[in-house]
Amino acid sequence: MKNWFCSVRIIYRRLRKNRLAVVGFWIIVAFIFTALFAPWIAPYDPSEQDLLASLEGPSVAHPMGVDFFGRDILSRVIWGTRVSLTIALMAVAISAIVGALLGSLAGFYGGILDEVIMRIMDVFLAIPSILLAIAIVAALGPRTSNLVFAVSLSTIPEFARIARSAVLVERSKEYIEAARAIGESRLSMLFRYALPNSLIPMVVQASLRMATAILSVSGLGFLGLGVQPPTPEWGTDLSLARTYLEIAPHAGIFPGIAIFLSVIGFNFLGDGLNEALNPRLKDR
Amino acid sequence: MGKLILMRVLLLIPVLLGVSIFIFLLMRLIPGDPAIIIAGENATPEMLQQIREEFALDKPLAIQYVTFMKNLLSGKVVSIKTRRPVFEELFPRFLNTIHLTLFSMAIAIPLGITLGILAAAHRNSLLDNFVMVLALLGVSMPVFWLGIILILVFAVQLGWLPSGGKEGFANLILPSLTIAFALTSMIARMARAMMVETLSKEYIRTAVAYGLPRRKVVYKYALKNVMIPIVTVIGLQFGYLLGGAVLTESVFGWPGIGRYIVDGIFSRDYSVVQVGIMFLSMVFVLVNLGVDVLYMLIDPKVRRDVSKA
Numbered sequence: 001m002k003n004w005f006c007s008v009r010i011i012y013r014r015l016r017k018n019r020l021a022v023v024g025f026w027i028i029v030a031f032i033f034t035a036l037f038a039p040w041i042a043p044y045d046p047s048e049q050d051l052l053a054s055l056e057g058p059s060v061a062h063p064m065g066v067d068f069f070g071r072d073i074l075s076r077v078i079w080g081t082r083v084s085l086t087i088a089l090m091a092v093a094i095s096a097i098v099g100a101l102l103g104s105l106a107g108f109y110g111g112i113l114d115e116v117i118m119r120i121m122d123v124f125l126a127i128p129s130i131l132l133a134i135a136i137v138a139a140l141g142p143r144t145s146n147l148v149f150a151v152s153l154s155t156i157p158e159f160a161r162i163a164r165s166a167v168l169v170e171r172s173k174e175y176i177e178a179a180r181a182i183g184e185s186r187l188s189m190l191f192r193y194a195l196p197n198s199l200i201p202m203v204v205q206a207s208l209r210m211a212t213a214i215l216s217v218s219g220l221g222f223l224g225l226g227v228q229p230p231t232p233e234w235g236t237d238l239s240l241a242r243t244y245l246e247i248a249p250h251a252g253i254f255p256g257i258a259i260f261l262s263v264i265g266f267n268f269l270g271d272g273l274n275e276a277l278n279p280r281l282k283d284r
Numbered sequence: 285m286g287k288l289i290l291m292r293v294l295l296l297i298p299v300l301l302g303v304s305i306f307i308f309l310l311m312r313l314i315p316g317d318p319a320i321i322i323a324g325e326n327a328t329p330e331m332l333q334q335i336r337e338e339f340a341l342d343k344p345l346a347i348q349y350v351t352f353m354k355n356l357l358s359g360k361v362v363s364i365k366t367r368r369p370v371f372e373e374l375f376p377r378f379l380n381t382i383h384l385t386l387f388s389m390a391i392a393i394p395l396g397i398t399l400g401i402l403a404a405a406h407r408n409s410l411l412d413n414f415v416m417v418l419a420l421l422g423v424s425m426p427v428f429w430l431g432i433i434l435i436l437v438f439a440v441q442l443g444w445l446p447s448g449g450k451e452g453f454a455n456l457i458l459p460s461l462t463i464a465f466a467l468t469s470m471i472a473r474m475a476r477a478m479m480v481e482t483l484s485k486e487y488i489r490t491a492v493a494y495g496l497p498r499r500k501v502v503y504k505y506a507l508k509n510v511m512i513p514i515v516t517v518i519g520l521q522f523g524y525l526l527g528g529a530v531l532t533e534s535v536f537g538w539p540g541i542g543r544y545i546v547d548g549i550f551s552r553d554y555s556v557v558q559v560g561i562m563f564l565s566m567v568f569v570l571v572n573l574g575v576d577v578l579y580m581l582i583d584p585k586v587r588r589d590v591s592k593a
Binding site: 020119120122123124126127128130131134135136138139140211215218219222223224225235238239242245246249252253256259260263264267268271 | 299303417424425428435436526561568
């Protein structure tokens with residue numbers, strides 16, 4: 001475990017040198033802060049309607065303008081942070097945990113179990129991810145729990161692959177032999193040694209997957225299959241803004257910027273982590 | 285060689301079966317009478333009875349699945365809204381999607397490869413940093429938002445291009461630019477990563493050590509070796525492209541297969557959804573297979589290994 005912390009410190013040092021990763025990190029911090037303190041930051045209630053101000057452009061009272069229903073767009077974007085980040089985070093957490101379990105079981109036990117698990121993963125890789133999400137939401141309805149399920153399902157195979165290959169590498173190492181020699185059970189070896197060692201590539205993947213998850217959630221929202229109005233969600237709000245885009249472009253532009261920025265944050269951080277961790281990409 | 289390809293094809297069968305079973309079961313999870321779901325809300329009792337028989341809905345699930353696949357393959361699955369065979373409606377729309385996709389690829393592939401290779405050749409230079417930041421922005425941009433911005437600028441403000449439809453070449457430009465932006469970024473990132481890796485290989489360093497001009501080493505020897513894997517990876521992005529097309533088609537009202545499926549969801553036309561998603565997944569899997577086989581055929585290293593074995 002001590003060893004593990006050492007490597008985390010080395011990664012942190014390398015990461016700090018990567019300017020993009022630092023930028024990404026602070027963007028994410030800002031979004032998390034916004035999500036946590038939304039009720040105090042947002043100037044208005046996100047569903048409060050001031051119909052007289054409908055479609056008003058950006059002003060001092062409403063920095064991002066007002067939408068068709070007279071709701072303050074800034075407040076909706078701020079509250080939307082909470083919705084988008086929560087769904088994306090839950091989806092990525094679930095797929096990372098399920099993927100890690102399935103992948104490491106497949107890698108550790110091999111044989112038929114490996115075959116069966118990985119072939120099932122192949123099935124989910126074969127359906128383009130947004131279509132898989134669309135199919136699930138179409139069948140089960142656009143409830144939040146279904147959205148989380150829909151977004152996580154298409155990501156499980158990638159986490160499973162990473163965990164499997166990490167476990168395969170670890171399995172052949174001497175310390176696992178040694179652990180076996182002193183009579184440790186296979187399952188405890190898996191959880192005590194092999195799995196923690198796959199943690200770092202999993203974290204990289206998780207950061208990059210957060211980016212795609214946010215895009216998927218807002219994409220579903222944009223198609224009308226995501227979080228349902230009046231709940232503030234970036235993609236859903238953007239799709240509502242489409243109908244009166246020519247009169248009030250701000251209603252579509254600002255939710256889009258929020259999606260774009262949050263995705264940039266996770267992509268920058270994930271990319272930087274990848275570079276800091278992958279010795280092949282390191283500067284020679 | 286033939287054996288290896290045959291093996292790859294055979295391995296596909298369980299995957300395709302798995303996909304169809306999954307989609308089938310998913311559609312059965314829709315609450316309500318499956319006969320009504322297949323025939324539509326306003327179906328007459330006689331029609332429902334006919335559907336029940338045709339799709340073996342009173343039989344066990346396994347038989348229902350086999351019957352559904354049989355009906356699907358013989359073109360008996362009809363759209364609820366139009367009562368026409370789904371496949372008949374789906375195919376022209378699929379061609380529209382391909383049309384859009386190919387046009388985007390024609391922009392993105394040469395541009396992306398050039399940018400990626402240049403960035404790798406001038407590693408850590410200003411150009412490299414610029415291209416890579418731009419590419420990261422490109423993969424982070426939500427396609428539907430980019431589409432809307434393009435419409436706002438080029439259709440609403442400037443009035444140069446139509447904001448949607450499919451009448452002529454002008455209608456193709458904005459949607460394909462929307463797809464091409466993300467695709468170019470993705471290809472540039474992959475091309476750069478692969479070129480950087482190739483440039484660190486022994487034979488390249490040897491060539492440089494022998495005193496060959498760096499320009500020649502990079503653009504002749506390294507480039508030759510990196511092109512095949514780059515093209516392969518691009519081929520494997522096809523599924524992503526089809527996914528991206530779903531959103532882009534919705535923004536621009538492009539009558540492609542993605543929009544067809546989404547429209548199917550809203551009109552509760554589950555036959556359309558089911559057949560459409562199965563069809564796209566099959567295409568996706570087959571394209572990946574095609575790319576793999578092509579890779580085996582053109583890569584001399586793989587070819588030699590196989591003939592030795």
